[in-house]
Amino acid sequence: MSWYLQRAGVDHVVLERSEAFHAWKHERWDAFTLVTPNFQCRLPEHPYDGEEPEGFMRREQILAWLDRFMEKLDPPLHEGVTVTRLRAGEDGGFVLQTDEGVLHAEQVVLCVGGYHRPWAPPAVERALPQGIHAVHSNAYRSPSALPDGAVLVVGTGQSGAQIAEDLHLEGRAVHLCLGDAPRVARRYRGKDVVTWLEEMGHYDLTITDHPEGNAARREANHYVTGRDGGRDLDLRAFAAQGMHLHGLLRRIDEDGVAHFDDDLAERLDAADATYDRINEAIDRYIEAQGLDVAEPPSRYTPVWTPPPGPPAPLDLRAAGVTSVVWCTGFRPDWSWVELPFLDDTGYPDHVRGVVEGVPGLHVLGLPWLHTWGSGRFAAIARDAEHLSAHVVTRASLAVAARAA
Ligand SMILES: Cc1cc2nc3c(=O)[nH]c(=O)nc-3n(C[C@H](O)[C@H](O)[C@H](O)COP(=O)(O)OP(=O)(O)OC[C@H]3O[C@@H](n4cnc5c(N)ncnc54)[C@H](O)[C@@H]3O)c2cc1C
Structure with missing residues (x-):
């Protein structure tokens, strides 16, 4: 998401409670390898570039590939910042309570994975x-x-x-x-x-x-x-x-x-x-x-x-x-999101990541958000590109409204 927002010139920050790629670094076993073949690793303009497209990267190879993506991306990343509450702002937009202070945002994309x-x-x-x-x-x-x-x-x-x-x-x-x-x-x-x-x-x-x-x-x-x-x-x-x-x-x-x-x-x-x-x-x-x-x-x-x-x-x-x-x-934990965005089963009620019931709220990276690859390297770029178009349009409309 940050890749596409940067390219569209949308002002944003990325908040991460631990460090980038936390789950890959700290929540996988030592002998872990991908189950999906390397050729399905396709981040924006960063496809798998090694010699074994039909092979399966080991954990340290995945991290090296992700680090190379991070160098290209250079996102406005704030590590060690946990969002503890997310609620609607009084004048529209959202208020994010974090352990480092309060933030206001016109839009929020929840990219917290599906394994809470x-x-x-x-x-x-x-x-x-x-x-x-x-x-x-x-x-x-x-x-x-x-x-x-x-x-x-x-x-x-x-x-x-x-x-x-x-x-x-x-x-x-x-x-x-x-x-x-x-x-x-x-x-x-x-x-x-x-x-x-x-x-x-x-x-x-x-x-x-x-x-x-x-x-x-x-x-x-x-x-x-x-x-x-x-x-x-x-x-x-x-x-x-x-x-x-x-x-x-x-x-x-x-x-x-x-x-x-x-x-x-x-x-x-x-x-x-x-x-x-x-x-x-x-x-x-x-x-x-x-x-x-x-x-x-x-x-x-x-x-x-x-x-x-x-x-x-x-x-x-x-x-x-x-x-x-x-x-x-795993079970979901959306308890910190104080917005009416869950369906009867406790799953975010969205269409391709757009939460229609809460304008400006989006979700990305959930398993089967749109296709099988949505919670995987296979299709996260496709989903992010699609969703970013919504975010960019809303951001442009907000800029135009302020200027009027
Ligand atoms: C065992 C296992 C094997 C897998 N194998 C594959 C595979 O072979 N191929 C494949 O493509 N995918 C695989 N996946 C899926 C992959 O690991 C990711 O879950 C998926 O790519 C989603 O990534 P993500 O960045 O959206 O979420 P995550 O990687 O889960 O990242 C979410 C981040 O959000 C942060 N966060 C959460 N809540 C907050 C908060 N309130 N404030 C601030 N930060 C917060 C977390 O610290 C975390 O770093 C596997 C997953 C598991 C569990």
Whole structure:
């Protein structure tokens, strides 16, 4: 947003409570790599410029690429400034209360990301036996940063599946409780699946045209990894190698025994069904286009299936579990925005980032704000360019009104 506002000559400031790129610096694990291929890293006039467009940058490479963008951008940035309250001004515009003083603005663009408050199921979190070390995915760093012993990983979205693999590769005993995230192949018929989906126009699908509508915004991301050049994450293969898979973590009793839903087979099957569905969609596209590419591989056959019978409870202490990594997602926190801008579900009520109910208020960078890439490097520039046009028009009208 700052890139486009600078170019349009709109007076603005960027407030950041921590430091630029805080989440990339401080809320990703050490072995983190992008899940989206490098070629999808496209900030304004700053596309990925390295030698591996179909590769996946590691955390330090992402930061170096972002630092180079920052040098080009040179924004009017104020770091270490937290906006604690945002409210309507008495004569129009907005009042921002910060820990460094009060600011008045004609317009505000909320660029606070979509991952505000780490969340874990409260009753289960409270029931965790004393002495078990617990971290959320955004505070997980590496296997060696956890106490020795087995680890319970709860949730199998992108974070959970990758963190479980990180621990598994280090030889840690892992108990993994599945959520409802689907999975996707990394490569299929000679290309990265993201490359296929991009060619197929999937990433231009807008939220208004999405068959699931706004519900798509709340869905867990497909699990897959960019680690070591990128590969599938097959939880069944992990299980065959000794990882302990469980269904949904239902409760932990006072005696420290964890209980799981009897749905492990169903969850694994559902993740595989999505994997197959995406590959089949690519097959249909290849056929329709008459493309001369690699033949489809044989369909995925499960390499492990859960043993029959009800799920066994897990006595955490007896199993040597010394830590838990909650990979159960985030919840929004808009409590500091004292403006009527949320819909019934607590989500900002906007159209492509324009909050029509509160003129002058905008949001940017939320997952599926407009398309799949809205909360990612893939489409943030497109969204910012579109939204900046609204901001610039309003700013010009305000200047004209003052001059009249
Ligand atoms: C585990 C994980 C993996 C991801 N992998 C990928 C990937 O492979 N590819 C990809 O393209 N994207 C990925 N993303 C998404 C990406 O990290 C960003 O979340 C997304 O790009 C949105 O960026 P943003 O700048 O809008 O928000 P954020 O990066 O969340 O930045 C928001 C900033 O706002 C600041 N802030 C918040 N509240 C206030 C306040 N009240 N006052 C002042 N400052 C405030 C925060 O300190 C923060 O620095 C991933 C996200 C996660 C969580």
